[in-house]
Amino acid sequence: MTVQRTTFQTRARTIDHLGRGQIADCPTAVSELWKNAYDAYADSVSLHVFDGSPAVGAIYDDGLGMSRADFLERWLVVGTDSKIRVRDDQADVPKGRAPRPRQGEKGIGRLSAAFLAPVTLILSKRADSDFAAVMVDWRLFENPYLALEDIAVAVESFTSTCEILGLLDSMRATLIANVRPDEDDPRHDRLTAAWSRFDEYERALGLSETTSERIRAGARVQLEERHLRDWPAFAGTRETGTAILLLDVHRELSVQVDTSAADDDAEVEVVRLDLVKTLTGFTDPFEEDREPFDYEVVLHQGEQRRAIVKAADVFGIDEFRTLEHSIDGGFDELGVFRGKLRVLGKDRGEITHVPTRPPPRGSRERLGPVKFCIGTFEQDADASTHPKAVHAALSAKTDQYGGVYVYRDNLRIMPYGNPESDLYAIEERRSRHAGRYFWAHRRSFGRTAFTREQNPNLRDKAGREGLVDNRAFRELRILVEDLLVSVGKRYFGTDSDIRKGELEDIKARNKSAAEAAQKATRARASTFRKFLKSNAEPVRQAVEAAGALRQRLAEALAEQDPGEVALVSEELDALRDERDRLRVPQVPSKLGDQEVAYRRYRDDYRALGAAIDAAGNEMSAAIEVMRVEPPDAVATRRLQSNQSRLSARVDRFRKIIDAQISELREKWRAQAESDFKQYYLLASPQLQDLERGIRLGTVLNGLDATAAQLEEDFVGRYEPFLRALEQLRNDIDLEGALAVTEDERAQLDRRVNDFNVLAQMGIAIEIIGHELDTMDAEVRRNLHRLPADVQKSDAYRLAFEAHSAITDRLRFLAPLRLAGYRSRETITGESIADFVQDFFRRRLKDERVEFTATPAFRSIRVIDLRSRLLPVFINLVNNALYWVRFVDDRRITLDLVGELVVVADSGPGVDPDDIPNLFDLFFTRRTNGRGVGLHLCKLNLAVSHHDIRYAGPEDPKVLPGANFIIEFRGMTHG
Template sequence: MARIKVRARAVDMLGRQQIAGIPTAVHELFKNAHDAYADNVRVDYFRADELFILRDDGIGMTLEDFEGRWLTLGTESKVGANDPGKRVWTGPRKATVRAITGEKGIGRLAIAAIGPQVLALTRSIRPEGLGSLVVSLIQWGLFEVPGLDLEAIEVPVVELQGDALPDLEVVTGLADRIRANISHLGDQIPADMRQRLLSELDMADFDPEAIYSQIDGPKLAGDNFGTHFFIRPTNPVLADDIEQSDDAGSEATPLEKMLLGFGNTMMPQSGEPPISAQFWDHREDGISRDLIGGAAFFTPAEFDSADHHIEGEFDEFGQFTGSVSVYGQPARQHTIVWPDSSGRPTECGPFRLRFAYLQGLLKDSRVPPDEWARLSGKLNKIGGLYVYRDNIRILPYGNSDFDFVGIERRRTKSAQDWFFSYRRIFGAVELTHARNSNLVEKAGREGFRANRAYREMTSMLENFFERLAIDFFRPTSQFGSEFNSMKAEINQEAKLLAKRATKTKERQGEFKTELDTFFTSIEKGHPTREAERIRAMTEERLSAVATIKSPEAAADALLNAEADARRAVAALEKSITVIKC
């Protein structure tokens, strides 16, 4: 009887070759941390050492979990994890039950995209207490060797009791076991691949205990628990994914496109996302910065400051019911019918939509000029319509170059009629596993499968944006009086400000001319010569007064000389006085 056999290369094909890129792989590992009920997940990338560390403070894995689930392909450990009513232990912090984001095992295999070998450390916490520390070194390059059977590759694992951390001796011991495995396989590994594998193993010469003492974030010593990965060397592409492109930072980097907004933090009144994610880039020049934390993504304050706000629900038949606020005015309740509704519940299920919109021209916006310029720059980089399921981002939705609802395609036909521009939008489609289970992600995390549920959702959204523009944002719109009148007022204010700015500029020009004339006159000595002329003229007239015999005539001449001198001095003072406009 014939049987299906699995070669070792299947692991590489299902993992590294399946993932779109390193940022996608990191995103998958973030999701694994979420599923492990971590509150925090943090990356530290040390460029000079080619060392990538990802740590979470989730519930970790026992030795049985690690060998029976993490190192086993196609397990059923997460299958049915989102079934209603299933009892789940959420850790000692008693976190709210979370919808599990993955069940295909892509995350652990995706590590190979970040680097060719990983030191995995995990300590479990269970109702019965803290577990021992499980340590393993995995050389992913072995899974690239043609012709090797899966069972021919050894993955060394050790279990450390107590609160001890692995030191350099433990790590090099694991590396030696892999070297022995490579030696045993002999000529089954091509010479060039063997040399590469051994060179990479030489880089497994670090001391995790010493590294922990130098970095902040989740730990595994003492009463701490979680799962940590030390990846060295790293894929050279990682540095390129972080660096700004040649556009002086006006476009988002690959890492920003995939990791910003991992949790939905942009919406007011949404509450904190279930997990906080950080990515610290430690550069060779000594500068360290978090690339995805803080205000790198959109904030609730920025959301509130936009020109227009729309939010509402699509029901199970595709009809939108919600509110539309134009230029910060009181929201109007509005309904948009989906013309393709068959009268039966949709496959995609009901979902929520919330987004803000910033006018593309400053003269049409109520946002102050400085804030408008800053927010416009941010929108040009990361603006778009994101998709979240249970508050965790689904890739690649939200990328400024992934317009999945065809807004720019329609706008190209007629900007005036379609109004919306994809990069001026920031907001999200909000899904849940409970209501939208038929929207299924592709294995490589490149969006949803194009099944009936997905086609329904995109059709509903395309119709929504089309009708919204028709109903509110055209000169002839049924509900457009508020938008058009306020836009006209804002335009008029912009014109007045521009006119005022022009006058100010003209006055500034006049002032500059006067200033230039003043300094030129000073440099040429004109005021000094004029003062000397006035003095000489006055002395001459006073001498002439002394020769006049009639007291009355002498007095008149003296008064006239004084008056003329005063007028000349006043004229001189005026000529060297500059008054700011």
Template sequence: MQFRTKARAVDLLGKGQIADLPTAITELWKNGYDAYADNLTAEIYLDTFRDIDNPLFVITDDGKGMSRNDIFEKWLVLGTDSKSRAKLEDKESEETLWKKPRIKAGEKGIGRLSVAFLGNPMLMLSKKQGHTLQALFFDWRLLENYNLFLDDVDLPIEEIENNSDFPVKFENLKRAFLENFEKENDLDGNLIWEDNQSWLKTMIKNSVDSAKIPAFLSEKLLADLLDIENDHGTKFVVFEPIDQIVDLTNSDEDGLVDKEFVISSLSGFTNDFKKNSKIVRTSIPVFKEENFEYDFLTSQGNFFTAEDYELADIIIDGDLDGKGEFKGKIKIYDEVIDYANLNPRRNDSRNYYGKVPLKIGYSQGNEVDSKLEDLAYKKINQKVKEYGGLYIYRDNFRVLPYGRPNADFLNIEERRNTRIGTYFFSYRRMFGYIDISRERNSDLKDKSSREGLINNSKYRAFKSDLESLFVDLAKTYFSDKAKQSIFLEKKAELNEQAQAIKKDNKRAIEEKKAFTRSLKNYPEKFESYQIEYKSILEQLEEKTVESNILYSDIEYLLDKLHTLDIEFKNLIPKVPKRYKPTDTQLDRLNNYENKLLKFNATIKNDSAQLMAKVKDRLEVKELKMEFTKNYQKYNGILEKTITENRTKLKGQFDNLLKDFSSRSRRIMDELNFEKEKIVNAIDSKESVFIQSEKLGAKFEFLREQINKELSPLVEHLSKLSFDIDEELVQGAYKAEYETIKYKWEQTRETAQLGVAVEIIDHEFNQLYAKINGSLEKLTNGNLFADEEQFQFLTQNFKQLENKYELLSPLYRVAGVISKEISGDNIYHYLLRFFDRRIEDYNIELNSTEKFDKYIFNIKEPVIHTVFINIINNAIYWMRNVQNRKILLDYKIDTDEILICNSGLKIEEHRLEKIFDMFYSNRPNGRGIGLYLSKQSLYESNLDLYATNKIEYNLLNGACFVIRKII
């Protein structure tokens, strides 16, 4: 007798062993990883994309792939031990695709069957270097027939040699598979398809008949699999993916929990917590509509990186020795401490599980408890919210389900819920890795269901040591009764700072609101003021033309006019000193100041001339009376202002003194509370000692209260001086802090941009070479029937290439020598660079003869970049004007180059700011161009500035000037 295997056993080993969708995808990605792939994808094509009739799911890897022999001897042989027994390849070779050898992630030889979980039917395409592409078609539901033995099942395979060959071979595969249903009886003569299974037979046949691959997808699937010598990889096409896969792409909130579960399970496929450990790239592209593709895996943000540890408030970094002891370092905020913990469990050599390194970060749940400033905290908090948890990696490969939101295998949250003050840690606020390996930790094995580690004695010891570590850490440093107060003291300090900043910001916000309201109210006040002023002037002018003018007739008008002149200062808004006004507020202020200047230039000027006439008509005695009245008025206003300030100061001082007395009484009352009762209760030496300790502790606590509450205010008041404007100083420091903080964030983005530019430049060079070569081959081969369209394609590419050639010199300034460049050379370069935009926007770009003849002695990329930057800005700011003009000129008398345009004029308060790094008034502008232009010119002994002076700003828009630095 011999064992015979039912086909259903394969179904149970495959789909039956897979817990969920992420596990199924992970198993197939593991195989790609083991095959030395660089890219692993799980592509979702919806029926709304191009000519797809039904959703499709495609799993791909660019690994070694399989030959026909590999498929028959390995892939179709279940439980192969080629991975579990395999040794790490000695060196890079053809077997590793000439990459660094990898420790195998798979071990049981059944991971390939997880494709059955994803849906049916399935087409597998696999290609090994030096071999022809192999195609296998199968519907795993066939194995659900409990009458079938494995010997009764045929899996059709075809070789694919070219694109045109594929549709025919695909139909052959389908027909060959359906031949499985033509057998009515097994070898023993028993009926294979009973009546109660006819529905399964019909369902499979219908699915196979309707399985189609659109032409565009066919080309995409075969694009990198047909070259016998070079191409390699494996792809699975699932024609009827399970509903869960399609539901992931829905935009509604119904499946949000499921989406988050899948994302959290498939992120961090390899150990991204370690630097330079990202061996493979994973993605789940979703093809929803034409020109609408996104990566589902990063749709909620990117996974953690090694740099994120820098944003952790707490870091635990060290090793478990496998015997119960942890040794390492703990970083609490900015303080690093040596730390060790010994789990008091029974030390049995049979429980030894091997050394386990770990590095875990922890982010505080409240921003006030964190060391981070606002932007950095938001960044790490978002990641912790989406991906927080403890991740286990075996040989840098993620072990599921660890890291998932519901995978709190150490019961951290359960303990925290019993008493948060004692058990400080929260599982969802953690991030980091626990690093196991096959070599070091051979007894920590996966369950057959791929859902965690087997619960053996080694695992229980491992789990116990981790639990002991976090419990001891909490009690030692982080609980409300911690043995060491480092964390609590720093946390209290951060809280105090946060509260102080919060109160200060609240005060600043109120000042900002008040300033904004005043900017709205001042124009209305000024309008009334202006009407009244003009009315008095008109009345006064009428009186002065009379032949006999008496002082008594105009005394009231002169008095009223003088009062209005004094009140003019009150019409100028008081700009707060404690914070930097916004650009919007400055723009409003600028517009209002223009009205005041216009008033001074017209009405106030007329008033001065009229007053001169009036004084000519008055006698000395009358003028003296007028002078005396003005003197008394000035005196009265000054006294009133001083009295108002004195009253305000006294009121504020009385309030502070009252608050000081109240807080002082509270502190003293707290010390004396139940004093008599305590004294009377003392009846022994022991009770004296106890109460003395309590009294001393209370005294120290209350003294600390005085130092925190009362002393800071007194010290602050003692440092106040009439010679120092505290508001102005504080405002200056706050403005500087905000500027530095903003620049730092932008600097990081700019650094990334610079790297991206270098990469793009490198890639463009290769890309252009390849496309050029391809176009030459196509031209020589006369392969295009539509010659006109081909010529159009060639011309467009050449035009793009010319644009790139114009840009490429700008990338490389180092090593370039200075040379003489004429203004005429620059002018024609700009015409070529901006040709399409000049035409599209109907711009008139001119240069004067003086500019054309001017000679720059400078590095060509530097001067070209400066002009490109300024012209590019000019084109943007001229969008809404009728006559769009740009003029390049040279001012001989001052030896300066002018770049003028007819767009929007630059506000006076922005003339200097626009050269600050990261300052931009343009929506989504980076504010880098003008800063770099000024800096690069400075290195060539030239300066760049902007001006609104009439003699420079010839087109009454924006005007930039280049001049030599003397």
């Protein structure tokens, strides 16, 4: 009997099974290609999605790149020897770099591109080699009747990036030849027969378009320069790298840039969020010594550009260490966990957790060392050791970064960490008893980390979605779950002695602090109100008295009457004492209905200070002129007078302090006398429990519990007072510190509310911005389609001008948009002045305002975005138009003084107290104003490192009203 020898035959469809058939979803496919970039020693990798029909995707990296030979010998070889190819790996390590652990293990990760788009164009540049390109139509591999060797892939090389777009037609022809071969092609009969059989099969299924028809119709790829300009090798910023162009991307990617997709469509929202959630934290943010590897996802809609995933947007190790609850350490090969423990905001030292049984040690089952950390915070802000602002920020971050992620060699294993991928069944246990098991997957931050070298048995599933469910994987889950249950019960949950002993104290302290702050705030407001009410009239009388003294002094000087001068001097000293008494106390953060009274009092007090200073100067001049005594006698008497006045003031303060300290001393002595007796009064009745048959141990426990409770009470009562005394002893102004803290808290509360409003405004503007260009083009196109006689009519002209005016006004909102990329250009003062004058032409005329732009201003030149600078001047002039209405002389001027641009008006100017808040979001003094304009002016200018401020004492003032100073970086003029 003769044994027949044969071999396996490889069908083309094998590639489809290994690529598209093995990948779970788009984010997983993207992560596989990003890992290939990491293996190529890239410093950065990015995914770009471009709108269009069809949408185009691109993955760029700045790694080692590939030559034409690399494509033929490695990239187009499926199942390369990546696991054992040590010598080539070492040769690939860039000079001066440490070797990277290889992420790919089967040599098929590159086939993930098949999941992302039907056609892929790969461009690459290796050092000392020409550019190389490969184009693949993955739909060719769907035909089960084709052998793998029958499919030709287009491979090209070229020397310059300007040749790229010109190569597409020839590469497309190579792909089409796989479906429609030439007569002289040796594959002609095999290909024709295979596609005939497959077409017949697909038509029998009722498909309206067969695969071969789709390949022939869709092989023409419309690539543009914008699809390449972000590739570092194309831009010339890096010598090497690879670009994977994805033509007609998968819907999970195209929906990211599809403006027609409904934002309220639940499925669309899930797809968009899933991409962000899965690719966020691609590198391990908890590892301090990892090699930098930058990544991002960027969406392109027209010329607009928006990054939705960035390497910097993570919850990292520094933030983790601030959490009030955490464990951070690792398991050794015996399964013993050693790490740091933090509970209720306090470091509790090192802990060791020994598993109920060690993991197996067999080579194919062994689990190696694994790092693990997890942290969270109290759900109830009143029970948290975090300040409320920090607690709110942490709560917001759980939606973006919450979950326990898994990392191998510092790169994320998908999809662990996502809300639906709770590897350690944390939520399932929490549903049984939230308090005892404590941890909540969505409200926790953490990671599991290991290396391929130490944990070869923790392997990826074929679909790259998670780890293979083998014994090593199950042992890992058992170890972590056992640790979470144990530390939850011992340290964090409702059964924890630490929680039982400290949580109520934290709640009480937080409540006491909040009540104390509210009490202090109310007391400050009440004191301030009483002060204004009782001193409003005295301060006005003091101003009048100061004026009268100056008049008497002038008369005495005219009559050369030294006696009258001496009397005026004494009364002036008394008036100085009165000024000190009338000094404005700390102003509350919210004035409410006291604002008008406060501003009137503040102005009167400033007038009093100015009058006293002027009278003092005049008094010194009068004494100098009259010279009734020798100069040294006059000076000595003035010194003694000032010394006497200040000594009397200090003595008055001392007596008041002595009296209050005496009162406090008596109060605390009485409190201490009462506290001395508290324990006996509360504890002695418990001794009678012995006579009623209560066990001694129970009575002793009761006595100790009473003592412990009183100890807590005494600490809470005395220590805050002692801390206050310590701060007073160290010259700390408690009232001032409390006022600042309270003002900051009130400001933060306002900002939270303000940003909610701003978010709604931003969403509205984003919608307008997305649709504006499209709607404008549609309206103009249809208006131009109207008959010629209609276009000549006045009605058409007026309608077209009105539409143009509306569009121009809406484009003013461009800088407010959340996304967008626009090119920089040279902007002249001439164009700014003309634009502003044209924008406000009607208002300037109707409101009789004289608008001027000086020749110096018109000569300036600034390189920036027109849509960034023009709104700044529109906002400033718009504000000026409002305020000049209150004066008769109405002027607005744009000028250049030295190197400073000045936008000035002749209005009433800005109140001095308002200047520090002038650029704050939502701060306004305009009736029905929004307080957004000046804030956005500052933000717009800051983006390009320009600056704007209200004119200070050293700044030029072009007009008597408000003068805003702009310093442009890189400005030229003249």
